[in-house]
Amino acid sequence: MKKAILYINQFFAGIGGEEKADHAPEIREGLVGPGLALAASLKNAEITHTIICGDNFMGSRQDEAIAAIEGFLKDKEFDIFFAGPAFQAGRYGNACGVVSKFVQDKFGVYAVTSMNEENPGVEMFKKDVYIFPGGKSAAAMKVDTQKMAELGDKILALPEGEKPMFLAAEEGFYPRGVRHQVWLKDQKPASDRVVEMLLKKLAGEPFQTELPIPKIDRVDIAPPIADLSKATIAIITSGGIVPVANPDRIQSASATRWGRYDISELVDLETGVFKTIHAGFDPAAADADPDVIVPLDALKAYEKEGKIGKVHEYFYSTVGTGTTEAEAARMAREMIPYLREAGVDGVILTST
Amino acid sequence: MVKEIERAGFAIVQMCNLIPVAKTVGSNKIVPTISIPYPLGDPSTTKEAQYKLRYHRVGVALDALTADVHEQTVFPVKF
Numbered sequence: 397m398k399k400a401i402l403y404i405n406q407f408f409a410g411i412g413g414e415e416k417a418d419h420a421p422e423i424r425e426g427l428v429g430p431g432l433a434l435a436a437s438l439k440n441a442e443i444t445h446t447i448i449c450g451d452n453f454m455g456s457r458q459d460e461a462i463a464a465i466e467g468f469l470k471d472k473e474f475d476i477f478f479a480g481p482a483f484q485a486g487r488y489g490n491a492c493g494v495v496s497k498f499v500q501d502k503f504g505v506y507a508v509t510s511m512n513e514e515n516p517g518v519e520m521f522k523k524d525v526y527i528f529p530g531g532k533s534a535a536a537m538k539v540d541t542q543k544m545a546e547l548g549d550k551i552l553a554l555p556e557g558e559k560p561m562f563l564a565a566e567e568g569f570y571p572r573g574v575r576h577q578v579w580l581k582d583q584k585p586a587s588d589r590v591v592e593m594l595l596k597k598l599a600g601e602p603f604q605t606e607l608p609i610p611k612i613d614r615v616d617i618a619p620p621i622a623d624l625s626k627a628t629i630a631i632i633t634s635g636g637i638v639p640v641a642n643p644d645r646i647q648s649a650s651a652t653r654w655g656r657y658d659i660s661e662l663v664d665l666e667t668g669v670f671k672t673i674h675a676g677f678d679p680a681a682a683d684a685d686p687d688v689i690v691p692l693d694a695l696k697a698y699e700k701e702g703k704i705g706k707v708h709e710y711f712y713s714t715v716g717t718g719t720t721e722a723e724a725a726r727m728a729r730e731m732i733p734y735l736r737e738a739g740v741d742g743v744i745l746t747s748t
Numbered sequence: 749m750v751k752e753i754e755r756a757g758f759a760i761v762q763m764c765n766l767i768p769v770a771k772t773v774g775s776n777k778i779v780p781t782i783s784i785p786y787p788l789g790d791p792s793t794t795k796e797a798q799y800k801l802r803y804h805r806v807g808v809a810l811d812a813l814t815a816d817v818h819e820q821t822v823f824p825v826k827f
Contacts, residue, residue, distance in 0.1 A: 525755075585784075610776075614774050615755045615774060616754075617777070617817060620758050621813045624811075624814050632753075634749065679785070681791040686796040687802065688791075691788050693799065693802070694807075695806060728752035728753050731753070740758060741759065742761075744756060744813075745763070746763045747762060748787060
């Protein structure tokens, strides 16, 4: 029998409410509170231990809590991890997300949890962990734990070493922004599917897109540059311009890697020195003159004229075809410390 | 990418051909380019014409970085 461990807060452990929210982490053998409901649905594993922590302890002393939990788990054998359900409890949702993500990363065991859609933990962790939409209160305990158990059973039933390829639309968890390549059961090619979709659209019938655009997340417009003549300008591209050897081995599609390349001594990007590795368009024009994608010659001219202070010493590049928003966002976040360190004031991002 | 960098407080402008996509994903400052494979220089025109177009549009992008706008804006280009 495989083994599972469950994380819950002080309230669901029956220790107490707000007055006990500073409760330090502890681990108990066997089932506590929600573990009973979860165990009733879970077929492929036995819940051997329950970790309990006060929501405020996790919120304000997270490092300490995580260190304690790591200590509890390091000598335990377990095949899956559950947390919650957290319903609409914000701090509990945060705790379930923090612990689940930590356990996944540290112990390589999949974690499953449940939260109401209004729980801020959903936005914070849905990309990292399987989170099922849950009820607003403990009245939904049975239903919510059942969903967690069902996916848990499927994960546990996977052959050793096989990565889960579950689809959010089929299983019901919040979409994680992960794209899988799958074989359709009916093997209908994309060309047929797209024509069927188009015919439905023309006929005004309902149809289901295969590439839903995630809900829009707007960002406030950054303050404008006050004095361009003193500003450092950086250039980033998703057009795949790299040195011809592609030293960072950036993928031609669905990129997860990026690179930055020194242009401090250059006044333009020469053919044969730089090229594009982007697989989403004909590279002929960009290979013949990489400046059509990374307009270094024009920027250097503006630097010489004094319109801008200077061009940042590096340009940054990745490939934007098939690349998920989640990966693109991560790569951008990885670039930011370099931009900050160089005192960059503004960025031109060219896309193809 | 644009959003993450803007979220970090950097003024940013996106130069791209697919304006509706840039708008949908939430770019706030957009300067149009002429195509996907050659955003800033049509290879069927002379080198001089390509550079002129590129110089102009990059100039528009630089000015966009200084523009105090309060909604998504597509900055007009002359050629």
